[in-house]
Amino acid sequence: MxxxxxxxxxxxxxxxxxxGCRLFFGYPITPQNEIPEYMSVRLPQVDGTFVQAxxxxxxxxxxxxxxxxxxxxxxxxxxxxxxxxxxxxxxxxGAELPVVIVNIMRAGPGLGGILPSQGDYxxxxxxxxxxxxxLLVLAPxxxxxxxxxxxxxxxxxxxxxxPVMVLGDGLIGQMMEPVEFADxxxxxxxxxxxxxxxxxxxxxxxxxxxxxxxxxxxxxERHNQRLAAKYDAMVRDEVRVATLGTDTDYxxxxxxxxxxxxxxxxxxxxxxxxxRAVAMVRPITLFPFPYDAVREAAxxxxxxxxxxxxxxxxxxxxxxxxxxxxxxxxxxxxxxxLATPEEVVEQVERILESSEVRDG
Amino acid sequence: MAETxxxxxxxxxxxxxxxxxxxxxxxxxxxxxxxxxxLGVRQRTVGIAPVGCAVLAYNYFNVDFHEASHGxxxxxxxxxxxxxxxxxxFTYQGDGDLASIGMxxxxxxxxxxxxxxxxxxxxxxxxxxxxQMAPTTMPGxxxxxxxxxxxxxxxxxxxxxxxxxxxxxxxxxxxxxSVHTPLAAVNAKExxxxxxxHQVENRCFSLVEILSTCPTNWGLPPAEASAWLAKTMxxxxxxxxxxxxxxxxxxxxxxxx
Numbered sequence: 001m002x003x004x005x006x007x008x009x010x011x012x013x014x015x016x017x018x019x020g021c022r023l024f025f026g027y028p029i030t031p032q033n034e035i036p037e038y039m040s041v042r043l044p045q046v047d048g049t050f051v052q053a054x055x056x057x058x059x060x061x062x063x064x065x066x067x068x069x070x071x072x073x074x075x076x077x078x079x080x081x082x083x084x085x086x087x088x089x090x091x092x093x094g095a096e097l098p099v100v101i102v103n104i105m106r107a108g109p110g111l112g113g114i115l116p117s118q119g120d121y122x123x124x125x126x127x128x129x130x131x132x133x134x135l136l137v138l139a140p141x142x143x144x145x146x147x148x149x150x151x152x153x154x155x156x157x158x159x160x161x162x163p164v165m166v167l168g169d170g171l172i173g174q175m176m177e178p179v180e181f182a183d184x185x186x187x188x189x190x191x192x193x194x195x196x197x198x199x200x201x202x203x204x205x206x207x208x209x210x211x212x213x214x215x216x217x218x219x220x221e222r223h224n225q226r227l228a229a230k231y232d233a234m235v236r237d238e239v240r241v242a243t244l245g246t247d248t249d250y251x252x253x254x255x256x257x258x259x260x261x262x263x264x265x266x267x268x269x270x271x272x273x274x275x276r277a278v279a280m281v282r283p284i285t286l287f288p289f290p291y292d293a294v295r296e297a298a299x300x301x302x303x304x305x306x307x308x309x310x311x312x313x314x315x316x317x318x319x320x321x322x323x324x325x326x327x328x329x330x331x332x333x334x335x336x337x338l339a340t341p342e343e344v345v346e347q348v349e350r351i352l353e354s355s356e357v358r359d360g
Numbered sequence: 361m362a363e364t365x366x367x368x369x370x371x372x373x374x375x376x377x378x379x380x381x382x383x384x385x386x387x388x389x390x391x392x393x394x395x396x397x398x399l400g401v402r403q404r405t406v407g408i409a410p411v412g413c414a415v416l417a418y419n420y421f422n423v424d425f426h427e428a429s430h431g432x433x434x435x436x437x438x439x440x441x442x443x444x445x446x447x448x449x450f451t452y453q454g455d456g457d458l459a460s461i462g463m464x465x466x467x468x469x470x471x472x473x474x475x476x477x478x479x480x481x482x483x484x485x486x487x488x489x490x491x492q493m494a495p496t497t498m499p500g501x502x503x504x505x506x507x508x509x510x511x512x513x514x515x516x517x518x519x520x521x522x523x524x525x526x527x528x529x530x531x532x533x534x535x536x537x538s539v540h541t542p543l544a545a546v547n548a549k550e551x552x553x554x555x556x557x558h559q560v561e562n563r564c565f566s567l568v569e570i571l572s573t574c575p576t577n578w579g580l581p582p583a584e585a586s587a588w589l590a591k592t593m594x595x596x597x598x599x600x601x602x603x604x605x606x607x608x609x610x611x612x613x614x615x616x617x
Contacts, residue, residue, distance in 0.1 A: 023439075025439065053435070054464050069439070200405060200406060201422075209425045
């Protein structure tokens with residue numbers, strides 16, 4: 001299929017349709033309204049259904065019903081809306097239902113602002129809601145990658161019977177880039193039959209019950225351990241990471257995800273022109289986090305610089321990965337303010353000057 | 361050989377329930393199951409259980425089920441019905457679940473005209489959590505969170521869910537029934553039959569509010585609980601059909617000029 005110029009939000013919606021998603025439940029919130037607006041037009045064209053829910057709380061529970069019926073289903077929201085969906089997401093994880101949730105992050109806390117942020121990293125990767133569960137979290141840095149990851153997200157959700165989150169920010173939703181959708185796309189995982197779905201029981205099997213309630217502690221512990229085994233399998237098999245310039249020698253390693261990594265790649269080009277060798281590791285999966293790739297790349301550097309649109313969240317995973325030995329610097333912007341290439345260049349120069357002083 | 365004169369209906373699982381002695385949830389389960397079987401839709405019925413005393417309803421019906429989070433059953437039912445319009449979908453919810461924490465979900469599910477059936481069991485109290493005040497608790501009624509009796513000056517009057525939903529313009533079938541006497545239970549079954557039939561014929565949203573007893577948390581023997589329901593609840597929660605898809609709705613009209 002030919003490349004088409006698309007807005008990130010439209011590409012996310014179209015990718016879901018390509019992946020066979022025919023149901024969307026959501027609630028308006030800036031800055032992601034273009035996704036539900038696109039789906040409200042697009043889904044009826046393919047005999048699908050769009051419902052504007054009365055709240056994000058309701059939307060996440062509509063996902064539960066639709067996913068429990070065995071259908072591919074998606075929602076999108078932005079930070080405060082995701083907090084309202086958190087209850088439903090815990091139930092989705094507990095009942096092992098495959099859904100795709102897009103979070104176009106905005107600045108917080110509270111009502112915060114409507115401009116881009118990465119302040120929901122902890123929420124997405126560590127503490128979405130009550131109980132002991134994980135989401136698989138994918139972070140695109142381009143419109144094409146957003147389209148690809150949304151399609152993969154449906155396969156990963158079905159394979160693991162687990163909610164998958166696509167974590168972007170206002171930039172990814174608003175920018176326009178050429179996108180290509182492959183004809184005859186092959187799923188990225190082998191998809192098991194959904195013989196667990198509640199679709200009516202003719203007596204040929206026991207009744208299917210979509211449920212997260214286990215009053216017997218021994219049964220609940222077995223359930224928890226089975227979920228943990230799934231998360232372990234994700235850690236083993238699903239880590240995705242991109243690297244830039246890690247094959248050659250470099251002084252500083254930059255670590256960033258999503259659109260911030262694009263800003264950093266521009267800075268790295270500028271630094272190269274100044275004769276500064278800087279490499280980058282860009283986590284694509286935030287859970288599972290690419291600890292090994294970060295550790296190996298950091299071992300070759302004099303220093304690590306983590307850049308985020310937060311006061312420092314992913315940097316904690318970087319510290320876990322790198323351990324002592326290589327100094328880790330952090331540069332963050334908040335409130336909807338963006339990190340610029342100039343800022344990143346300046347940060348790297350400062351690190352290099354201080355390490356030259358130290359080494360000299 | 362003895363002739364079978366009464367048997368468990370197929371849509372009811374062959375298990376013991378956890379309900380307290382004298383509780384009428386078991387009767388309501390049976391009526392719902394009989395209606396499902398008599399309409400011949402058991403194999404394509406999916407139920408949605410609430411959080412509350414009926415949380416384990418998925419074990420008591422012989423149909424596929426979802427266990428919803430507290431109050432969200434109408435949203436889950438919406439998801440199921442929109443995904444699979446060929447299924448017959450019902451929620452089974454108590455008064456805390458539907459009329460307190462789930463008020464938004466039930467109002468909007470009804471207002472969208474989702475073609476699902478809601479069985480709303482009103483026993484005027486929180487049962488499972490141990491007898492706290494519900495939105496439907498009667499004025500003066502004692503509960504563990506209003507130990508001097510419900511004070512309407514502080515917490516307002518009990519909510520009449522069937523009447524409230526009947527004001528919506530969207531076509532629906534809304535009725536109130538009771539199971540405190542055998543005759544009332546027969547009428548309740550007829551209301552449930554009409555409600556499910558409206559769904560099976562793809563006509564409209566349907567809800568039957570069913571007044572139910574809670575001897576344990578009311579602190580009354582079962583027979584006295586039934587008498588208390590008749591004396592206290594019936595005058596405030598009148599039985600009957602409040603709204604039909606073809607009939608009058610109760611939406612307020614502007615006064616004639």
